[in-house]
Amino acid sequence: MVEDYLVASDYVLIGIYFVLVLAVGLWSTFRPNRNSAAGYFLAGKDMHWIPVGASIFASNVGAPMFIGLAGTAAASGFAVAIYEWHSIYLLIALGWVFVPVYVASGAFTMPEYLKKRFGGKRLRIYLSSLALVLYVLTKISSEIYSGAIFMRQLLGWNLYLCVVTILAVTAFYTIAGGLAAVIYTDTLQTVILLFGAFILTVMSFIEVGGWEQMMRKYSMAAANYTLANPENYSCGLPRSDFNHIWRDAETGDIPWPGAAIGLTTLGLWVWCTDQIMVQTCLSAKDMSHAIVVSLLPNSKTIEIA
Known part of the structure; x- marks a missing residue:
């Protein structure tokens, strides 16, 4: 377990992190x-x-x-980059095409916009209910579970304790401070994420021996139980097209027609009509700031490295 290698200073840093997140969240509650x-x-x-x-x-x-x-990416290869490539163009569409429409409507949420655009209450209630179910099943649950796994590996805590801790800290500053608390704490998280991702990338390449060694070792990588069963050895090796992003329409696990058409349709919902994206962009002080916002997160594609 990772916690066997932690020392007192590590626990102090983790404690400082949680204190900073709570402090930033509480500070935002005093906005006039x-x-x-x-x-x-x-x-x-x-x-x-x-x-x-x-x-x-x-x-x-x-x-x-x-x-x-x-x-x-470890199981499939480079093709997962296509999920982030979509964000480059769709976030620009959010800032230049969708946000001006949302701002002109005067709506705060997507269900409210649909009511203003089409009238009635049924469509608003339907989208609210659908969004709630989808957020719980596809986003909130994965976020909490992934974070809890990380905390359990790092600190050795019980998984349920990790879940409760994440929920308590997040709910505390979100309910108290509203969207401002979320934005300011996310800004702090961004600095930590970029700093940590950079260190992790450098350490990983040093450990594996550089880009060429990574490519060579990955092509022969397999789990220990796969290596122990020669009869099924070929099934456990990486795909032959692991270094390709655009893959065959018939044999590819992410075929290029689906990547170009299907994922674009899905990405249009994720990046241009999702409540998180829309509500955050609507908090910008004017349209120029909202448009620039759509360009900044495109740097997230560097994480694929």
Whole structure:
């Protein structure tokens, strides 16, 4: 277990991290315009593009990326980069095409926008219910579970204790400070994520021997139980097209037609109509800041390395 290698200073750093997150969240609760609806749900609509862009970055880069996407890349190869490539163009579409429409409508949320656009209540209730179910099943659960796994490996805590700790800390500053608390804590998380990812990348390449050695070793990589069963050896080796992003339409695990058409349709919902993206962009102080916001998170593609 990792905790066997931790020393007192490591626990102090982890404690400082949680204290900083809570301190930033509490500090944001003292914003003067927090008591209004726009102040609570849209952070007063006076946020600079840097914290807004950092919040979008942190909302998409976290435990699911470092654990889930990295694990998928280890099993499949470079093709998983296509998921992030979509964000480059769709985030630009969010800032230049979608956000002006949302701002003009005066809506705070996507269900509210649908009501303003089409009228009635059924569509608003339907989207609210659907979004709630999808967030729990596809986002919140994976975020909490991935973070809990990391904490358990790092600290040796019980998995349920890790889950409760994550929920308690996050719920505390989110409920108290509203969107502003989320944006400011995400900005802190972005700095930590970028710093940690850079160190992790450098240490990983040093450990494996550089890019060429990584490519050579990966092509022959297999789990120990696979190596112990020569009859099934070929089934456990990496794919022959692991170094290709655009893969065969029939034999590829992420075929290029699906990557170009299917994932673009899915990405349009994720990047341009998802409540997290929309509400965060709407907190920008003006349209110029909202447009610049759509460019900043595109740097998240560097994480694929």
